Amino acid sequence: MPREVGAPAKLRDVAHHAGVSMGTVSHVLNHPDKVSERTRERVLASISELGFVRDANASSLAAGRSRSIGLVVIDLANSMFVDVALGAQNVARNARRNLLLAGSQDDFTLQGENVDFFDEARVAGLLLAPLQDSAAQIRKVRSRGCPVVLINYDADSADVCSVIVDNEQAGYLAANHLMEQGCRRIMFVSGDDDSLQPVQHRRAGVRRALRERGTDVRFEEVRMPDLTERSGAEVGRRVAARGPGTRPDGVIGVTDTLAAGFIEGMVGSGIDVPNDIAVMGCDHNTAAASTPVTLTTIAMRGQRLGEEAMTLLLDEISGGGEHHLHQRIVVEPELIARGSTSRALSPSA
Amino acid sequence: MPREVGAPAKLRDVAHHAGVSMGTVSHVLNHPDKVSERTRERVLASISELGFVRDANASSLAAGRSRSIGLVVIDLANSMFVDVALGAQNVARNARRNLLLAGSQDDFTLQGENVDFFDEARVAGLLLAPLQDSAAQIRKVRSRGCPVVLINYDADSADVCSVIVDNEQAGYLAANHLMEQGCRRIMFVSGDDDSLQPVQHRRAGVRRALRERGTDVRFEEVRMPDLTERSGAEVGRRVAARGPGTRPDGVIGVTDTLAAGFIEGMVGSGIDVPNDIAVMGCDHNTAAASTPVTLTTIAMRGQRLGEEAMTLLLDEISGGGEHHLHQRIVVEPELIARGSTSRALSPSA
DNA sequence: CTGAAAGCGCTTACAG
DNA sequence: CTGAAAGCGCTTACAG
Incomplete structure (x- = not known):
């Protein structure tokens, strides 16, 4: 008492x-x-x-290290990163470690603030799902002896561990799924910012699927200035304005948000999703739910990413930097077929 | 350099x-x-x-207080709480304060661990969206001089500020919406755990709407042991098994998850949503997206909750406990009409 | 405006 | 197994 x-x-x-x-x-x-x-x-x-x-502050100060681990994710509004946090937290909890969570709201400046904050807190290790190349931020933290594991980003400078999802395979699965649903005129909607790795890799996967398929499928690519729902809607309106014969019959948004926007842009045009045009996203973002049909997508298995990343990090922390080999773990994505590509009749392929 | x-x-x-x-x-x-x-x-x-x-640890120790503020939410998989975090973070950032975020994964034990962790970190203040009555946890933290603001929970012991959403109004909006869509046989699906405030209040709002309406609407209530998708599906199957004449034509799930489960439970029965049965949820959880139609729901305005809560907390922190009057702020919810209640023809009411 | 010094609440060799 | 003491890296009255 x-x-x-x-x-x-x-x-x-x-x-x-x-x-x-x-x-x-x-x-x-x-x-x-x-x-x-x-x-x-x-x-x-x-x-x-x-x-x-x-008092954890006094404890960390005296001990020279904190029991906490920091996790900085791109955006908590993207449910994939909530899954990452969940997976990481479960592993951390078993190891009697605390997980400190911060979301960057798709903002590189805020990401830097989050990393700095964890640096000031002298976290025992840092899990980082970066928006873009973050070598400078990482170097700073590592110079203090804080191990870093990258999530969902494939770093060239391989002096850190990383856990990534196979985005090339995600694109491949998406394109193949549409073709299996009978689509023969496929459109890929993405952005024009080539610094975004997942976008590049998914595009490569889509193209591979089309190459393998051969020449009876028409392919068309649209690049928008950004990946917002608005941009998706813009494309949707443009497609709806075309003549029926020239429209695609299958559309892949490189993100769910883009795909959801695309569907929204066609609302009122009389075009039926999925029967006139099947549409799918590519990152299993439950936040992209404002479509009249549910969106087929590719699950990125965030929880698995989080678990693997935390395991690697704990290993590096207890290994004390010695004998630690930096690893690169690849997690395979998975197709989630839902309403937006479930066509009443799929012409035999 | x-x-x-x-x-x-x-x-x-x-x-x-x-x-x-x-x-x-x-x-x-x-x-x-x-x-x-x-x-x-x-x-x-x-x-x-x-x-x-x-070194923030040394700094906090010497200064006797930390610059950080803790936020513990019920579950980050519920997008409403991600919105809360977003709103709180925006306000904190403007005040040059750090927000530490933790999710309790619907687990009261984990919630306690999260609160303890922030207590050890000597945070300057705590924002808590509790799962249930948490008087003991709150008292402990407050005895250390750490102000607490409750989110989405209406505490009886009013020695803390709280920011809540008007759940009674949410239920009222839901029931009225279905009646406006022409529904005359309404079913309300909830749980039997009366310690969950939001459930109680939404139920009260539904009943108020029905009372105001009069006697031409039939009302039926089902209580399940929990609020999972599974429980919703169970109810969906039972309803599908009834004769068409005895079924409800409008169903309110007290949570989106429950409503989504209900729709899933009817899959394959030939019952059309929304035309045979309109279905809606009540908490705007984007994670409940696995339905073949998009779900009408009531938006809880999480971001607003987070902003208001953080503002109150910062006020109490800088007020130093003196001259601070505990407040109770109520935020009004909002109807989000989507596919699952959008009936082709609404019989005139 | 600037400096010297005490102290924040712990942890950890070290000696017993 | 237990205790006394130094020290972790800062902040803040206090005196100049």
Whole structure:
């Protein structure tokens, strides 16, 4: 029964109360096996009686390292990164570590602030799902001895571990799915910012599927200035304005958001999704849900990414930098077929 | 140009390098206006030249308080709480404060761990969206002088501020919407755990709408053991098994997840959503997206909740506990009409 | 405006 | 197994 009066109890108070030295209380907290059972129980009783809560700032300062691990993701509004956080948290919790979570809201400046913040907090390690090349940010943190694992980004400078999803395969699965649904005029909608790795890789996968297929499928590519729902809608309107014969019958948005926008842009045109045009996204973002039909997409298995990344990071932390080989783990994506590509009749291929 | 060699620079190194005392460096960091411009610039130059990053643990310990604010939400997989985090972060950032985010994954034990963690970190304040009555957890934190603001939970013991959404109104909007769509046999699907405030309040709102309407609408209520998609599907199957004349023509799931499950449970029965049965959810959870039609729901305006809560908290923090009146702010919800209730023909009411 | 010094609450060799 | 003491890297009155 913690007492509710007076100043919060400190470690010194616990020591007095239990009749031991501060060092012993600290040992009970950090190395319980080095204390006799009788003493330990007495100290724990005092801790609970006084309602003592250890000051993590003082603890980290004295110990020279924190028990926390930082995770910076691109955007928490994208459910894939919530999955990443979930996976990372589960692994961290088993290792009795705390996960500190920060979302960058698709903003590189904010990403930098988040990394700096974790750097100031002297986290034991950093998991980073970067928006773009973040070598400078990473170097700064690593120079302090803080291991970094990259998520969903394939770094050239391979002095860090990384866990990525096979985005090329994601594009490949998407294009093949549409062709299996009978689509023969495929449009790929993406952006024109070539610094975005996932976009590039998915595009490459789409093209590979079309190459393998041969010449009876028409392919068309549209690049918009950004990947917003608005841009998708713009493309949707343009397609709806074309004559029926010249329209695609299958559309891949490089992101779910783009695909959702595309569908929205065609609303009111009389074009039926999926029967006139099948549409799909490519990153399993549950936030892209404002379409009249549910969107077929490619699941990026965020939870798996988070688990793998945290495992690698914990390994590097306990390995102490020695004997640690940087790894690159690739997770395979998976097709999630839903309403927007489920055609009433698929012409035999 | 930070040098990359040797041990990381400390405040003492910066002081030496700039030819000033440590106190002056600290002032540059914390009270720049108390330092002459010449000195300040010299110190800042040294900081950047040495690549100095302040140790937040040492800083918080010495200052007796941290610059961070903790936010614990029920579940990050529910997009409403991602919105809350976004709103809170925006306000915090403007106040030059850091937001520490933790999700409880619908688990009260994990919620307790999250609160304890922030307590150990000596955060300057805590925003808590609790799963259930959390008086004990709150008392513990508050006894340390840490202000708490409750989000989405209406505490009886009004010694804290709270920001809530009007769940009663949400239920009211839902029921009225179905009636406007021509529904005359309404079913409300919820849970039997009466400790969940939002469920209770939404139920009350649904009933109010029906009372106001009068007697030409039939009302039926189903309570399941939990609010999972599975439970929703179970109800969907039961309804599908009934004769067409006895089925409801409008169904409200007290959560989107429940409503999505309901629709899924009817798949294959030949029942058309929305024309045979209009279905809607009640909490605007974008994660509940696995339905063949998009779900009408009530938006809970999470971002607004987060902004209001953070504003109250910052006020209480800077007010120093004095002159602070605990407030209770209510945010109004909003109908989001989508496919699952958009009937081809609404019989005139 | 600037500097010297005490202290924040812990942890960890070290000696017993 | 236990205790006394130094030290972690900062901040903040306090005196100049």
